[in-house]
Amino acid sequence: MSEPKNGEEYAVDLGASIVSNEQENSVQYSFRYEFQPASVDTSICALVSADATNLVTVAMAGGVQFKGKMVENKEIECILIFDPKTKRFKLEKLPWACTQLRPVRQIKPLPKRPRVSLE
16 A cells, blocks of 8 residues: 655545535544553454444454444544545545543454365
C-alpha cells in the first residue's frame, strides 16, 4: 500500500457522508482505547461486535479483548481517507465512536491464518 508523501500536495474530495445526509452502506468509526497492552498486534485485523445496548467488544489477535461502548458523536467529527490508487484524499464524517475501550481478561488467541489439514 502506498502512503502519501511529505511535502506533496493532494486533492481532497468531499465524501458521500458530507455531501448528502443519506446513510451510506459503509460507515466509519473511531476507536478510543484507554490503555493498549504492548502485546496487541495492530497489524492484524480485529473482530468487532456490538449489542443492542451499544456495548462494544473488540477481539484482537493474541488473545487480548477490549470492552467499551459505542456512542454517537455530538459534534461533527471527520476523517481523511487516502486512496493510493487515485492519490487523493476523501473527507468523511465519523458519526460513531467506540469509546472507553479497556482490556479485559485474556481469551483464546484468534488464529493468524486458517489451518489446513491434508489427509
